[in-house]
Amino acid sequence: MRIIRAVIIIISCFLSFLKVQSQNSTEVEPIVASRYLEDQFYAGLAYNVLLNKPEGVIQRNLSYGLQLxxxxxxxxxxxxxxxxxxxxxxxxxxxxxxxxxxxLGSDINYRLPIAADSLNRTKFETHAVEFPFELRWRTSNATDYKFWRIYGGVKAAYLFSRKSKFISENKNSNISFQNNDISQWQYGLTLNFGYNTWNVHLYYSLNRLLENNATLNNEAIEIQPLRVGVIFYIL
Incomplete structure (x- = not known):
């Protein structure tokens, strides 16, 4: 009898526990579901493609982009x-x-290399504060952390550092200066899509990399960046 009573007590306690848990679930789940957020921190790596290059301009080395x-x-x-x-x-x-x-002091001149330049590489380098705005759709819920997402929108960027660099073939000559011809405000369209951890990142610039007064061989340099890469979201 004592064993039976003990079993009954254990079963009763277990059923009471399940009832409490069920009540807690019905009370907490709507609150969780009504408040959960997704994808609030991001980091990405991209390759920069130069569109609308002037005649004779060649993209070299790995033009990269980082964002977080x-x-x-x-x-x-x-x-x-x-x-x-x-x-x-x-x-x-x-x-x-x-x-x-x-x-040149009061102006910046752009030209293509000649044999005497002993060119290794040149680049434009920027650092910016970015302001993304996205329209977001996903298949997530309060408990599922693996889902499809499609985020499209626009991004504006304020460039607080704009540099041009020249490195000679023997690397004895390394010239770097602040280049105010690089557009200080840049903006473009973005599209991020994927599943779970891996997501494709696309950015198409709507304005030129350089200001309108920047010319090469007396023609405006109308280069626009296109970024293709990956982006990761957490929390």
């Missing part, structure tokens, strides 16, 4: 799988080519 930052997730529906994202971050980009930029 915070983006506020703002769901607008009950399922919280559709909404907006507004953020701030840091981005750095390097654009390697055979364009030589020369600081």
């Amino acid at each position: 930052g915070f983006i506020k997730d703002i769901p607008i529906n009950t399922k919280r799988n559709f909404g907006f994202g507004l953020g701030v971050g840091y981005g750095t980009n390097s654009y390697y080519s055979n364009i030589i930029a020369e600081d």
